[in-house]
Amino acid sequence: MRLVRSEFRKLLTTRIWWVLLIVEVAYVAFIAGLFALLFSTGADLGDGAAAPAPEGMHELVYSAASSIGYVFPVLLGTLAVTSEFRHQTLTPTFLTTPRRSRTLLGKIVALAIMGAVFGIAAFAIALLVGAPLLAVGGLDTGLGDQETWLMVARGVLALMLWSIIGVGLGALVPNQVAAIVIVLAFTQFIEPILRTGAAVWEWAADVGKFLPGAASDALVGASFLSMAAAPGSSSALLEWWQGALVLVGIAAILVGIGSFTTWKRDVS
Template identity: 50%
Template sequence: MSLANATRSESTKLLTTAMWWILGLILLVYVALTATGIGFVFSASAAGELPGGSSGGHIPTAGLPALLYSLASSIGYVFPLLIGTLMVTAEFRHQTLTPTFLATPRRGQVLTAKALVGIVIGVAYAIVALVAAVGPGAGFLAGFGQDAELGSSDTWAMFGRIVIAFVLWVLIGLGVGALVRNQVAAVVVVLAFTQFVEPIGRVAAAFVKNLDKVMQFLPGAASDALVGSSIYTTMGAQSGSASAQLDWWAGGLVLLAYAVVLLILGYATSWRRDVE
């Protein structure tokens, strides 16, 4: 079977299940609700119109649009990571890899086909997340008399980097899924690391000397660096506890390195083992 046929097969397997659109719908609602709440509070505060706030406002207007738009990745990145993980672990759980490998004995070709499909789904999820974040964010900025900066090339460059980040997160998920064959265990690992381990580590880095120099190489921190803005780094700077952060290109390379290493490890260990 050619790579084109394998890719067509992988896309069919994904699109004929409900998990991809259910996760996409949750991504849309989650980011939209968060962006609505934060967009209102931050835009109103920057304009000095937040109820109960001071007339001068607390949130600076500089960099505010980028902060609001970056919510697409800073809170939404777990969804492309999950779909990438599920694309692989579902095969082990439902034992569909056996007929797949019989049809395509070249296992590397199967994983490559999954990666190609993952790139497409990563772009689609990024567009969903951007719509969910930019819509409320730009709306509140305009409503409170702030510049939404949608005509800025820097803003659109950030949108492009968010798309790249989502694609890389899907590839990381594929690597995790190939490395951890058990679906429940893989999902637990993903959620535990992204929602507890790394956030706690990044908070601790603001108080432990030189720890931030290590934490900046974690995948979430690298993703924020690639995008160029994040509510976590921005609020840390506002509180006077800003930590070290990579340049955007370095963040991208670190995130790419995670994807490549995990995919290679997954292929070299679990993916090449016998399946039932």
Template identity: 45%
Template sequence: MSLTAATRSETTKQFSTVMWWLLAVVLAVYVGSTAAALGFVYAAAATGSLPGDAPPLPEDGLAGLLYSTATSVGYVFPLLIGTLMVTGEFRHKTLTPTFLATPRRGLVLWAKILVGVLLGVLYGVIGIAVSVGASVGFLTGFGVDAELTSVDIWAQFGRMLLAYVLWVLIGIGVGALVRNQVGAIVGVLVFTQFIEPVARLAAAFVEGLPEVTQYLPGAASDTLVGASVLAMSMSTGDAGTMEWWAGGVVLLGYAVVLVLLGHLFSWRRDVS
């Protein structure tokens, strides 16, 4: 079977289940509600509309910060769909007929990567659309420039799409390396929702540590995008020293290493 046929088979396989659109709906609700809440608070703070003595936020860069909600809080969804693309096959034993039809296992993995790129773009478009849609209303309502005609904002959107694609590929690597679906999902959630956020928060209070934690995958993703509501809420600011492209290289490195390790140590093993 050729790569084209294997990719067509993987596309049919992924889009014939409910998981991809179910995660997409949760992504839209989660990112949209978060962006709306932050849009109201940040836009009100930028215009001095909050009650009490709350310090005002600068309007410059506020739009890009709110739009980055799609990646800074939504990156776990492309990571999960990439993981499920592989672990679901092990769980439901569908890899056995797949490998019988395509004995070249590397070809199957490449097909999954290509479909993962497609899913990353799709999820990225959804995440960006809902974060922008939820933020623009509050920005314009409080008289803050939404910056939708800015070249820099559209460049940020492009980097956000790239981040989504890379997170799906990282998920594929995790799924290939950790065959157990429950274990892989729990590991992903624990790392992304607890271990890394706590490490980055602690780094803000230890001199020299932000230069280390900037190489964590979530931090690298934020660097690639160029804005992060998570970094701002943790008061880490721009503690890292990497350029946006270096963040992309680090994130790509995670994807490549995990996929290679998965291929070498798990993907080629017998499938029961």
């Protein structure tokens, strides 16, 4: 507990966590509101009528919290570690806590909790913005459905796992600029391109569903990036528990490699 409290103090004394949180909330609010507005107004068929909205539109609106919001907790986890290497604040920490694995574990616990905070904030704003707009359009908000709240709970878990993945990446790639470039390039460009290819080419579908973002969407249960995948096709998402296992595996691999390589080096 002492190490976890110490990690929280170090994290909360910086501006980065609340800057990322504000940007996340604003971004999710915009995207969720945009989707809800589009679904509510419907598509113009040319005769003034609106196309009937498919079922589950509320899930796509609310899941924007995770499908686009996951980049913020992974960035937070990455920056929490790389900032320590950059400013050499790890040196006094390692002097007071010689067992470096305990320091890394404390950081993982602290960032997992912050990931939950980011997840709750993201889904709260998606619900607050999306539900009224869906209701105005006469669409089901899903607020009375148990599955909606299970999706929210799984989404919070997904963002917790993403924050741990960020810690692992930061431990593996201590250079802050390089780590940020890797996160942004992969989440915003590389994986979306790979997932688009997986939806188009059958031979790539079996690999595409195991990509981190696809696994995260599978854990949550909905995503606008997976709308093109038919439920019975090979490009459809994994089961939610399979998606969770993929994210846990990625986090474990990154943390494990980082702890046995970079984390063991002399930081003085």
